[in-house]
Amino acid sequence: MNIEVNNLCKNFEEFKLDNVSIKVPKGKIVGLIGENGAGKTTMIKCILNVMYKDSGTVKLFDQEYDDILKDDIGVVFDNSFINESYNVKDLNLIMKNIYKNWDSKLFFKYIKDYKLPLKKEIKKLSSGMKKKLEIATALSHHPKLLILDEPTSGLDPVIRSEVLDMFQDFVYNNDNSILLSTHITSDLEHIADDIVFISEGKIIFDEPLKEIKEKYIILELTKEEFPDFDKNVIIRYKENRLDFLVLIDKKDMKKSYNKYIKNITTLDDIMLLYIRGVKCED
Amino acid sequence: MRGLIIKDLLFIKSTWKNLIVMFIGSLLISIALGNYLLAICVLPVMLLTSGISTFQTDEFYNTEAYTLATPLSRFKIVTSKYLFTLLMMAIAIYIGLIIYYAIVIIIHPGFNGINTDMLKQLLMFELASLLINAIFYPVIYKYGCEKSRFVLMSIVMLLLGVGSIASVYINVINVGEIDFTKIVTFIENYGLIALTIFVSIVSVISYGLSLLFYRHKDY
Numbered sequence: 079m080n081i082e083v084n085n086l087c088k089n090f091e092e093f094k095l096d097n098v099s100i101k102v103p104k105g106k107i108v109g110l111i112g113e114n115g116a117g118k119t120t121m122i123k124c125i126l127n128v129m130y131k132d133s134g135t136v137k138l139f140d141q142e143y144d145d146i147l148k149d150d151i152g153v154v155f156d157n158s159f160i161n162e163s164y165n166v167k168d169l170n171l172i173m174k175n176i177y178k179n180w181d182s183k184l185f186f187k188y189i190k191d192y193k194l195p196l197k198k199e200i201k202k203l204s205s206g207m208k209k210k211l212e213i214a215t216a217l218s219h220h221p222k223l224l225i226l227d228e229p230t231s232g233l234d235p236v237i238r239s240e241v242l243d244m245f246q247d248f249v250y251n252n253d254n255s256i257l258l259s260t261h262i263t264s265d266l267e268h269i270a271d272d273i274v275f276i277s278e279g280k281i282i283f284d285e286p287l288k289e290i291k292e293k294y295i296i297l298e299l300t301k302e303e304f305p306d307f308d309k310n311v312i313i314r315y316k317e318n319r320l321d322f323l324v325l326i327d328k329k330d331m332k333k334s335y336n337k338y339i340k341n342i343t344t345l346d347d348i349m350l351l352y353i354r355g356v357k358c359e360d
Numbered sequence: 361m362r363g364l365i366i367k368d369l370l371f372i373k374s375t376w377k378n379l380i381v382m383f384i385g386s387l388l389i390s391i392a393l394g395n396y397l398l399a400i401c402v403l404p405v406m407l408l409t410s411g412i413s414t415f416q417t418d419e420f421y422n423t424e425a426y427t428l429a430t431p432l433s434r435f436k437i438v439t440s441k442y443l444f445t446l447l448m449m450a451i452a453i454y455i456g457l458i459i460y461y462a463i464v465i466i467i468h469p470g471f472n473g474i475n476t477d478m479l480k481q482l483l484m485f486e487l488a489s490l491l492i493n494a495i496f497y498p499v500i501y502k503y504g505c506e507k508s509r510f511v512l513m514s515i516v517m518l519l520l521g522v523g524s525i526a527s528v529y530i531n532v533i534n535v536g537e538i539d540f541t542k543i544v545t546f547i548e549n550y551g552l553i554a555l556t557i558f559v560s561i562v563s564v565i566s567y568g569l570s571l572l573f574y575r576h577k578d579y
Binding site: 123126127128129130145146147148149151153155157158159160161162163164168171172173174175176177178225 | 362363364366367370371374417418421422423424425426428429430431432433576578579
């Protein structure tokens with residue numbers, strides 16, 4: 079296991095991460111999804127000891143947490159990097175004196191592949207270029223684990239696809255794995271093995287993506303059809319202006335429901351129904 | 361740790377144009393006044409207080425969180441900041457001496473106003489700058505850059521206020537009885553040593569407090 083978090087708790091005045099447990103096995107990409115303020119970044123920061131946990135345990139590479147283990151972790155944060163008055167060469171100089179396994183040759187290869195300028199100040203790069211630089215930095219010390227918070231935000235679809243391919247190549251080595259937190263759930267549908275859905279500091283589900291896709295189904299019912307629908311099978315529903323969206327378990331599916339099936343059930347839809355939808359007993 | 365010191369040195373490097381302009385300005389003022397102390401002291405003092413600026417840029421770019429995600433321990437992160445400051449002290453002394461000799465030899469060979477007293481004053485300025493850093497660092501680690509200025513100002517104002525009130529109601533010292541010549545003589549003879557010892561003690565306390573505060577801080 080590259081990450082094993084058990085019963086992690088972190089309390090703030092108006093928010094708490096409540097008994098969160100997740101596992102990131104070797105060779106897997108685990109996607110972390112949830113609304114803004116759900117606790118994704120807090121969880122990542124607690125795993126990396128950037129933020130102290132109140133209780134619970136964090137194991138990295140099957141060992142108790144130690145700063146030195148972070149030599150094998152590449153990190154991309156949503157909104158935290160190096161002073162942007164530096165350039166790529168400065169960054170290389172700094173990082174090779176921080177990471178034991180820093181590989182300047184590999185770093186400059188990424189820089190060349192991403193067509194990033196060597197001497198331009200980071201603040202003068204576009205947001206997509208900055209993100210690419212952060213990803214190159216995260217990958218250039220031969221990490222075994224990547225912890226990525228919104229790594230593809232600001233990237234155009236072509237580059238995003240390249241980056242996602244690179245992540246897949248990264249886990250091609252079975253010892254490597256990725257914990258990827260993102261709002262762009264469509265990215266995860268292409269590359270993730272497992273999905274952890276977190277809402278209001280609690281894990282809603284932690285399941286293989288394949289099972290999620292097989293497990294849930296979303297139905298679209300008109301306002302006239304909804305009152306007569308069997309409420310016992312509804313996990314969540316959401317009333318829209320013209321219709322109702324209903325999330326059900328595929329095992330509760332009946333032939334008569336076929337006419338209601340929404341064309342494609344996406345992670346976004348499931349997440350939206352869990353967060354904004356209503357339970358029937360409510 | 362070396363990586364963080366390099367990071368801060370690179371930041372100073374990125375400000376070299378401003379430092380040169382500042383030095384030229386101070387040199388022109390010094391020439392006009394016929395006193396070169398300002399020209400000698402400006403660069404070293406600016407270099408020393410730049411430690412505080414490195415905190416500001418780190419806070420602006422949220423670099424603290426990123427740094428904590430690297431293999432560096434919190435102990436090493438704090439220690440690197442103090443080592444950087446000591447390194448800047450050494451560089452500041454070196455630059456101060458170069459400017460001193462440059463003024464003596466190149467700009468004003470016949471000028472006899474520069475003497476060892478000026479070097480003493482240079483060192484005192486540098487120690488005073490170091491003292492400012494030593495006071496600021498733990499407060500920044502505790503409250504962050506933005507808030508620390510207000511925290512320090514409020515402490516200074518409170519101490520001044522309490523002192524002022526105390527001086528009105530408590531007549532412990534009769535100012536008329538103080539022999540100021542003795543104080544001046546003491547400062548002339550032992551001021552540098554006394555300041556060095558004082559700044560060293562404050563710096564050690566500052567380092568300890570910074571470690572303590574940073575150990576408990578979330579980013």
